[in-house]
Every structure is written in structure tokens, then in C-alpha cells.
Amino acid sequence: MPNKKVERKTTSSKDRQTLGRLNDLAEGVVTAANRRREPHLDIPARSLSNVRYNRTKKFIEMGRNTNRRQLFNLSQAKSFMQTMLAASGVTQLIEQGKTTSIRGLYYLLKHTIEGAKEETFGDQSECDPVIEDVEVLLGSLREELHLYAQKRGDMVGDIVLVDSGDEIDCSRMGSGGYGIPSIVEPEVIRFKQCKAKFILHVEKDTVWQRFNEDKFWRNHNCILTHGAGQPPRGVRRLLFRLHNELKLPVYCLLDNDPWGYYIYSVIKQGSINLAFESKRMAVPAARFLGLRSIDFKRCGLSESVTIDLNDTDRRRAKQIANYPWFVHKKAWQKEIKKLLDNGFKLEVEALISKNISYVTEQYTPERLKNKDWLD
Amino acid sequence: MPNKKVERKTTSSKDRQTLGRLNDLAEGVVTAANRRREPHLDIPARSLSNVRYNRTKKFIEMGRNTNRRQLFNLSQAKSFMQTMLAASGVTQLIEQGKTTSIRGLYYLLKHTIEGAKEETFGDQSECDPVIEDVEVLLGSLREELHLYAQKRGDMVGDIVLVDSGDEIDCSRMGSGGYGIPSIVEPEVIRFKQCKAKFILHVEKDTVWQRFNEDKFWRNHNCILTHGAGQPPRGVRRLLFRLHNELKLPVYCLLDNDPWGYYIYSVIKQGSINLAFESKRMAVPAARFLGLRSIDFKRCGLSESVTIDLNDTDRRRAKQIANYPWFVHKKAWQKEIKKLLDNGFKLEVEALISKNISYVTEQYTPERLKNKDWLD
Numbered sequence: 063m064p065n066k067k068v069e070r071k072t073t074s075s076k077d078r079q080t081l082g083r084l085n086d087l088a089e090g091v092v093t094a095a096n097r098r099r100e101p102h103l104d105i106p107a108r109s110l111s112n113v114r115y116n117r118t119k120k121f122i123e124m125g126r127n128t129n130r131r132q133l134f135n136l137s138q139a140k141s142f143m144q145t146m147l148a149a150s151g152v153t154q155l156i157e158q159g160k161t162t163s164i165r166g167l168y169y170l171l172k173h174t175i176e177g178a179k180e181e182t183f184g185d186q187s188e189c190d191p192v193i194e195d196v197e198v199l200l201g202s203l204r205e206e207l208h209l210y211a212q213k214r215g216d217m218v219g220d221i222v223l224v225d226s227g228d229e230i231d232c233s234r235m236g237s238g239g240y241g242i243p244s245i246v247e248p249e250v251i252r253f254k255q256c257k258a259k260f261i262l263h264v265e266k267d268t269v270w271q272r273f274n275e276d277k278f279w280r281n282h283n284c285i286l287t288h289g290a291g292q293p294p295r296g297v298r299r300l301l302f303r304l305h306n307e308l309k310l311p312v313y314c315l316l317d318n319d320p321w322g323y324y325i326y327s328v329i330k331q332g333s334i335n336l337a338f339e340s341k342r343m344a345v346p347a348a349r350f351l352g353l354r355s356i357d358f359k360r361c362g363l364s365e366s367v368t369i370d371l372n373d374t375d376r377r378r379a380k381q382i383a384n385y386p387w388f389v390h391k392k393a394w395q396k397e398i399k400k401l402l403d404n405g406f407k408l409e410v411e412a413l414i415s416k417n418i419s420y421v422t423e424q425y426t427p428e429r430l431k432n433k434d435w436l437d
Numbered sequence: 438m439p440n441k442k443v444e445r446k447t448t449s450s451k452d453r454q455t456l457g458r459l460n461d462l463a464e465g466v467v468t469a470a471n472r473r474r475e476p477h478l479d480i481p482a483r484s485l486s487n488v489r490y491n492r493t494k495k496f497i498e499m500g501r502n503t504n505r506r507q508l509f510n511l512s513q514a515k516s517f518m519q520t521m522l523a524a525s526g527v528t529q530l531i532e533q534g535k536t537t538s539i540r541g542l543y544y545l546l547k548h549t550i551e552g553a554k555e556e557t558f559g560d561q562s563e564c565d566p567v568i569e570d571v572e573v574l575l576g577s578l579r580e581e582l583h584l585y586a587q588k589r590g591d592m593v594g595d596i597v598l599v600d601s602g603d604e605i606d607c608s609r610m611g612s613g614g615y616g617i618p619s620i621v622e623p624e625v626i627r628f629k630q631c632k633a634k635f636i637l638h639v640e641k642d643t644v645w646q647r648f649n650e651d652k653f654w655r656n657h658n659c660i661l662t663h664g665a666g667q668p669p670r671g672v673r674r675l676l677f678r679l680h681n682e683l684k685l686p687v688y689c690l691l692d693n694d695p696w697g698y699y700i701y702s703v704i705k706q707g708s709i710n711l712a713f714e715s716k717r718m719a720v721p722a723a724r725f726l727g728l729r730s731i732d733f734k735r736c737g738l739s740e741s742v743t744i745d746l747n748d749t750d751r752r753r754a755k756q757i758a759n760y761p762w763f764v765h766k767k768a769w770q771k772e773i774k775k776l777l778d779n780g781f782k783l784e785v786e787a788l789i790s791k792n793i794s795y796v797t798e799q800y801t802p803e804r805l806k807n808k809d810w811l812d
Contacts, residue, residue, distance in 0.1 A: 165643060165786050170789050225613055236605055238615050419535065
């Protein structure tokens, strides 16, 4: 075997900041103990009742409610200790300059408590909310805690970035593209040069392949991304950074169905479950380019390519119509009503029935030219 | 909007060959009609009974049975016409120098037959087997018919390749990596320079991230790939090409469970459903590096990190033990028996309980050094 070169990451200022917060957390417990006071944590509540839509900022955010977690309380002692354990786990990661998945952290922390038969965590589902508690407690993104999510999604376009020291020219990435990492924080990814004027985000890899093959991004001077369905955190955070740091508008090309609406909603306003991350993930100015319910008529599609709505679709569509950020928007109410009236949904791929490159050569260019989108 | 530059791909010799076969197919029908004979197709049978394990070539292959599909037979006329329709669809794709997904082809072909209320295809599930029929009929890989599958998986390592004219240095791909395309045929991907000595293929993106972060591929001079679970066609075909053209051994690091065994089996021997592709997808010399059932003891893992086998696991394990390519291998019989005796499975991530980089700094290097794998 060749000799091993271990590369230690130098601790970034962000890491030092996070470590400071972790240290404060631990200090708080120690101080309480020294003063013979009961150690406790006040954890911002992640319940739906503590989530609200901020009309000014235009994204979902958490309220100010907190839940107290006490060490000397039989029903809370375990989760108190689990929280501290998770905090010590991420401290270890940051100090070693390493990252892992939430699955990895779970395995790192899981053990039988010495002298007892008690496990630190029963299973992953017991660990995940504790990790989220640590995030809100510290006000740190999961990525700042050195935890990565699933890695999905690719990017091409006229942008050069530096990823972990490697310069990557996304205009020279062939048919494969640059695999979007799950951690895209400024410590990992730096934008070096960008000539693109906007971002086209498509739902599926197969649609992305069509746009890439037709070199849409070159002809229209844009960045092309996909998230293989619901975009993972890395993709959303990258869209956020590209939008905010490089001032690139974001256009979303998604299916004409409740799932497509929902993906748009998450990109735009953030996810309800992870409301505390919206301010660093949501892109309120993102636009919904299509497909729209009027496209069936407008594009002259045949009934052959429609898919009937099922009960779940109808229920989801009504729920989404009532989201606070859609409920007052006439265009969205009309869009969703029309979907229900149509009684069917449409996939972006259905446009292929016009011709293979209709979506790249006609549909999308026309929508962009006429500023024909939903907001 | 910027002016549109449509790039026409020049037809490759492979494309001309495939077009030739498609032409022969059409000619056959025309000739029969002219001679007032009944047009028919003899389609190699894709049934399990027509699949066998070739012990010499060491992969699954199809037998010689065919099914006749006749135009003038009420029960076969529709599928005869569907087959010709699918063949004309892929002809269109190749002639236009474009590719699409099987979903895209379905939309391209789906329409109401003129003067009737009959649809060409009811749904995707009616179209998919017809596409497979065209593949076996022509003896062409799906990729040669310009059809792409889902795009998953990433690659890094000391290899420079040319993808659609773009030179990609996989040793300079940062944390994200090169997104493996779904079509990796020589017309798209050319290997330019390779210093790597072997391929390490891992099951999951999260494990891949651990290996990439620890720069395992640089320290051990290899190529690192993952397929986000069961590797899609593009990844399998790329492993095949790297293995055969660059003579790189393939080592697989998968979970110690029936699913991990199955992934290995597909990489090595091909998939039973798509047996006709094995000769251009399977890598019979691929090796199973781990995790193995003996690793629980050998690595000194704690019971905390085990996951109990369920009934499906046990049933699948027994099925896999009876695969013709495992049934005579003592080491594999022992491996699977030990799994069942253990009564639990282990994920690669469980090694994190030793320490974060145990898998990259100890487990994998030791196995490679000692040639300690299953074949």
C-alpha cells in the first residue's frame, strides 16, 4: 500500500464559532452543577404551533417558544443526556475536521451505557430529533455541525467554483455534470467566476439530461441543476447561495402536480419540519416556470399524456392551496383550482409528445422571454 | 434570449450499425408483406426458464428460445405493432442524435390511434417490456438505442476522461465528484489517462463521502465510485468498461445483509431480469471486500450497532445462497450461513462506532493488503 498522507483540515472561523457555542452549552451545565442548580436546556420548540410564515421575510420561521429539558426529571433525564451526547459527538467531528451522515453520528454515539443495560439510543428515529434539537439549540445549520445529508443532484453551466481546493469549471463537465455535494458551505465551496445570468432548476435527472444534451445552459447562459425529486439540503443551500451571493434568479421547472407544487414551496419558503433553517435555505424570490395547469390546452397536448388525479393528489392540492404563502395569491389559487378542474396531472416529460426538444427549444425559452411564470 | 445554436451530433459508427439493424427489422416486415407472407417477429424469450448461468463465462445469459409475434393474430397484433412503434421511436432518436428516458420514449409513442379510441400504450408498464423486446431483438444495449436510465452515482480518482468532448480530471473534483452519466458508451466517454490501480465501489453516497473526505483514492491510488444503493445501468456499464478496457480490478464494499449480497451479485453476474445485457454489464471478477458476517467478532463491534434480521432478510438470504454462482462456493455458503446464525445484519456505517475513519484507515486497507475478500 502507498504511504498514507493524512490531511488535517485547519479549523475554519465558522468551526471555531460553532465550537464556541458547543463549549458554552457544556459550560452552562457545569456552571449550574457547580452552583448546585439543576442543569437544564431551553430548546426552541420545533412543533407546528411554533412555526409561522413571516410575510415580510417571505419564508417560514420558528417562533420563540422553548421547551425546558431537565436533567433531574425522570421523564426528561434520558433526552437531556442524549442531547449532551449528540453535542459531544459533533464536537468530536469538528475537532477532527471530519464530517459524517446522521446515520454515521448515530453509530458513533450508540452504545450500551456502562454498568447498565440501557442503550444510548434505541434506533435512528430516536437520534434524529435529538440532532435537530442540537441544531436549534446552537442556531447552527446541520452542515456547520459537520453532518451531511444524502448527496443527490448535479450541476452544469457557466460557473467556475472551487470545491475543497479543486477548481471546477461547470461548463466543461460533459454529460455527467458536477455532483452537488451535500455540504456546500463557504468553507467548502467558493464561487470563483460566473457568467451565467440565472438558474434553471428542474425536478428530475432525466429532464436535466435533456436540457444538458441540448446545451440549453450554453444557449441561454444559465446554470442548470436538478435535485432528483425533492432537492436534498445541499442543492437547496447551493441555490440559496447562488441566488444571494451571485444575484442569480431561480426558475423552477417542475411537474404539474401537487408534488411539483410542494417542491417549489420548499425551495421558496422552506420546509415546515425544518423551519429554523429557512433563513439559510429558502429562496423566496424563486419562480415557478411550469408546468402549469393551463399548459394542457395552451401547448395543445393530447389526453393520452395526462395522468388522472387520485384522492391523495386532490387532498394534497387542497392542503397546498391553503399554505399561508399561497392562500392570498390569486394566480396560485387559480393554478390549483384548474388542476382540480382538469382532473389530471402532467409530467414535464409529457412535452416530449410534441417533440423531443420542445421543452428546451420552445416551452422554456418562451416562458422566460414572456416572463410567464408564477411567483 | 441569445440566439440558438443547435448542435447536431454526427452519427457514430455504432449508431449506423444500430440503424442498420433497425432497418433490417423493418425490411423483414416489408419483404414478408410483399411476398404475401404473414409478418412476424421472433423475439428471444426473456422468461426465467430461458436464462442460465454460464459457468465458463461466469455470468447470466439468455438461452435460444424465442417467441413468435405475429401481425395477423388477434392476441399478438397489438404487441406486434407496439414493437414496431417502439423500433420506429428509437430510430427517430438515433437519427436526430438525441437521447431520452424510457419515460420520454413512452410519451413520444403514446397517442390515440387515428380513427379509433385505442391508445398505443395504456401506461408505462405496457411500454417497458416492449422496449426490452426491441433490445433483445436487435441485440443492442438500451444505451445504444439512445435510451437513458436514471442517473445516480459519483466518481473520483486518478483518471482523466473525455465526456462529450469535455476533459474531466476525476482527481480534481473536490467533495462533489463527477456525476456518472447514465450513458457511458465509448461514443460518449473516452478514457484518456489512468494512473489508478483498482476500483473501490461502495454502496452508498454517505460512505463514498467518508472515503472521498479521507482522500482514500489518493492514498491508495484507486478510483472511488458509488451507485446510491443498487447501482444504475450507467454505473454498472462504467465499472465494466473500466475493468475490461483498463484492466482495473473491482472491489465492492457493501453492507453485510442480503441486499448487499444482491448488489454484489448483480455487479458480478448480471441481473436475472436483464440477462441479455450481462455480457456487456457484468464483471465476473468483481470481489466482495465486505462487510462480512465474521466482521462483528473480528472487528470487535458492539451489539448496539447490529440490526436484527427480519423474515424477508432470512428468506432473501436463503434464495441468494441458492443462486447458481453462489451455491458451489464454500466461502459464500459459510458467509450466508454465518449471517443467519448471527441473526443480525451490519451496515458499513456501523464501523464508525470504532472510529470515524476506521473504515478508510484500517478496515479497507487491511482487507486489500491481505487479499481478504470473497470471490
